[in-house]
Amino acid sequence: MAATRTMMRYGGRRWFTSCSSRALRWWDHVGPASKDPITGAIEAFLADPSPAKINLGVGAYRDDEGKPVVLQCVREAEAKVAGSDYLESVSSCLGSKMVEESVKLVYGEDSFVFREQRFAGIQALSGTGACRLFAELQRRFYPDSEIYLPDLTWSNHHNIWRDAGVSRRTFRYYDPETKGLNFSALLDDIKNAPSGSFFLLHPCAHNPTGVDPTEEQWREISSMFKVKRHFPFFDMAYQGFASGCLVKDALSVRIFLEDGHLIGCAQSFAKNMGLYGHRVGCLSVLANNTVQASMMRSQLQQIARSMYGSPPMHGLLLVSTILTNLEIKALWERELKVMTKRVQTMRTALREELEKLGSSLNWQHVTNQVGMFCFSGLAPNEVERLRKEFHIYMTIDGRLSMAGVTPSNTTYIANAIHQVTRERARM
Ligand SMILES: Cc1ncc(COP(=O)(O)O)c(C=O)c1O
Known part of the structure; x- marks a missing residue:
């Protein structure tokens, strides 16, 4: 009873179940937050049991083996x-x-x-x-x-x-x-x-x-x-x-x-x-x-x-x-160049693979764009197919992290992209 009185004094009546249950009912009005597109892609990747899965959703640098790097x-x-x-x-x-x-x-x-x-x-x-x-x-x-x-x-x-x-x-x-x-x-x-x-x-x-x-x-x-x-x-x-x-x-x-x-x-x-x-x-x-x-x-x-x-x-x-520290700073600047160069090399490789496969779509933007991401132009249904059929994960807007592209997965990724865009290419 004391709890009820206290609740009512502080305006808590709305949140209190009236008769059947005596438990205090907080947070009943809270629903789930809308999913962040980036977290959504990461969660889908984690839930996929396939050993062949590839994460192109996360904007974090990876080396040629796809491993995270401590500089x-x-x-x-x-x-x-x-x-x-x-x-x-x-x-x-x-x-x-x-x-x-x-x-x-x-x-x-x-x-x-x-x-x-x-x-x-x-x-x-x-x-x-x-x-x-x-x-x-x-x-x-x-x-x-x-x-x-x-x-x-x-x-x-x-x-x-x-x-x-x-x-x-x-x-x-x-x-x-x-x-x-x-x-x-x-x-x-x-x-x-x-x-x-x-x-x-x-x-x-x-x-x-x-x-x-x-x-x-x-x-x-x-x-x-x-x-x-x-x-x-x-x-x-x-x-x-x-x-x-x-x-x-x-x-x-x-x-x-x-x-x-x-x-x-x-x-x-x-x-x-x-x-x-x-x-x-x-x-x-x-x-x-x-x-x-x-x-x-x-x-x-x-x-x-x-x-x-x-x-x-x-x-x-x-x-x-x-x-x-001048020496460590110079080392950092050299490592930045290495990371950027690797990403640029992967851009060229991905575009070349797509062109080699005979895709009639224009993939110039893959090498024109700069930085960590490639805004591929893939449609949401194509991104979905990449997830379901090829275990490749990126955000639903078609943004793929170039850092996740490596010499050993470029051909696989290019082929998958070619397969899911084939119909569009024919139009
Ligand atoms: C444009 C932009 N601003 C800010 C951030 C946030 O970065 P941080 O991880 O340093 O908070 C990001 C990270 O993805 C970003 O892309």
Whole structure:
């Protein structure tokens, strides 16, 4: 009885079964969350008992044998940090060092951003966490603003800004006809958005399409942003993975910087250092001056504090060591080139195999696209057939992770794709 009275006092009556059962009934109104397309593909792969199954769903680097890789630079950093004292003072000091080095990585070693301390930067829970911190900052200080996301984009962008309470709009980006960039539509949408809108841009290796603007196109985009006084937020999840070069992959951001934009940037070390589980990332937002930067930093720290307190330490030590030790950093850059080269080689091999099999469809986009993913153009029913008949798993939108393609499975994958697209090719 006491429990009933307490429940009623706190408005719990709606959730309480009236007479037959005396148990408290919480959470009855909770149904299952909708499935994330990426998790959906992974779950289907795990449930398949076939030994021949191939996972092209997950965006994590694999070697020529299809095995996950711990980079040598990470192993060397591990050796250096082994036995470190995990002191609080070390954490905050290394955190800021990691943030400084990350900022240099994206805006340039000798950029005024660092020299004049014109940035508010914070260690984040990888790229996802950096995006979420920014979305919170946006809602806090521009509560009526919206975010323009590319159509298409990484599906989680929608979740992140939705859960932060920011309305989402899309701007045209990918052209399914050409399997390339719909540049004129993209420019039109930027032009037609209300002045002073927030836009999310993928600076390189666009996920899921693998389609990036050219340097010339980035310059035009930046000019249009200036005319419209839009705010560019770059989600840099794959620096180094498009071209194999950290500097080249930051070109888009640096064009915007040259043009005088204030920029927000999320960085992730999950893919380019292979530190998926360590959740190390950085959010930086440029400011007009040092004082503004320090005020914004304090706001970011407050947002992070209420969400997760402080970020994990071990990954931070690894990233700091890699970014600050010249030899280990050079090793990292060499390893990035090796990873990128392997993925590019697999793109060529896959396209050649498809052409050798006599597919009359155009597979040029396989080699035109860059980064971890190939947006294959396969229809959902073709993806389903690949799962059922060939045990090959990718997301239902036809995005396949090139990292899962290896010299020993390319022919099998190409043949399977050829079989499921045969009818379409005849049309
Ligand atoms: C475009 C984009 N942004 C952010 C992320 C999140 O990466 P992280 O694992 O670092 O949170 C991903 C991961 O797939 C991504 O593709």
